Amino acid sequence: MNFYEMILSRRTIRRFHPKPIPPQELEWLVDAARLAPSAANRQPCEFILVDEDEKKERLFPLLKWAAYIDPLGTPKEAERPAAYIVVLVNRQKTPDVGAHDAAAAVMNIIYAGMAFNLGACWMGAIDRAGIKQLFGIPEHCDVDSVVALGYPAESPVAEPMKDSVKYWKDFSDVLHVPKRSLADVLHRNRY
Numbered sequence: 001m002n003f004y005e006m007i008l009s010r011r012t013i014r015r016f017h018p019k020p021i022p023p024q025e026l027e028w029l030v031d032a033a034r035l036a037p038s039a040a041n042r043q044p045c046e047f048i049l050v051d052e053d054e055k056k057e058r059l060f061p062l063l064k065w066a067a068y069i070d071p072l073g074t075p076k077e078a079e080r081p082a083a084y085i086v087v088l089v090n091r092q093k094t095p096d097v098g099a100h101d102a103a104a105a106v107m108n109i110i111y112a113g114m115a116f117n118l119g120a121c122w123m124g125a126i127d128r129a130g131i132k133q134l135f136g137i138p139e140h141c142d143v144d145s146v147v148a149l150g151y152p153a154e155s156p157v158a159e160p161m162k163d164s165v166k167y168w169k170d171f172s173d174v175l176h177v178p179k180r181s182l183a184d185v186l187h188r189n190r191y
């Protein structure tokens with residue numbers, strides 16, 4: 001699969017095989033994040049790798065999964081992520097929000113993960129205060145988001161959007177993700 005095909009085929013994964021991710025590969029994902037584009041090259045992002053059982057257990061209830069289909073999108077006990085990367089913005093490194101930098105870093109993590117056959121869920125509906133406390137994150141660092149990672153145990157499909165943006169599950173437990181058409185989003189030379 002070439003890189004463009006990877007981009008087209010990527011889907012958010014919320015069910016995982018209970019198989020650990022080699023620690024070296026997790027580090028490579030953070031290394032990919034480190035090299036992402038950054039406004040004024042300030043590089044405000046820092047990352048916490050979470051692969052210890054106790055920490056994963058305590059992080060899980062601080063995350064909200066697939067709100068449109070709650071509780072169907074929440075991974076069952078045996079399908080939980082193998083690891084997480086908590087994405088931080090160090091406020092001492094940038095005067096702005098840092099959200100664009102964090103987003104670029106997250107996408108590097110997600111696509112680098114695909115190179116190692118990993119699926120990912122980018123999570124923004126998270127208990128930031130709880131996460132700060134759990135990991136002892138200092139005051140000057142904001143929690144941007146969490147990336148949940150593991151070997152995919154589902155194969156969601158993208159489909160043309162009709163009247164709703166809400167993803168849904170069919171009777172075979174397959175997640176369908178409506179996407180706006182190219183014609184709907186593409187403007188040529190004027191709006």
Ligand SMILES: Cc1cc2nc3c(=O)[nH]c(=O)nc-3n(C[C@H](O)[C@H](O)[C@H](O)COP(=O)(O)O)c2cc1C
Nearest residue numbers: 010011012064065066067122123124125126167177
């Ligand atoms: C900034 C951001 C925050 C997100 N937060 C969550 C989240 O908290 N929980 C969740 O289950 N999915 C979350 N998602 C995943 C989206 O639901 C998902 O990207 C969307 O449904 C489209 O599906 P796709 O990624 O397969 O194209 C988030 C995605 C983005 C970009």
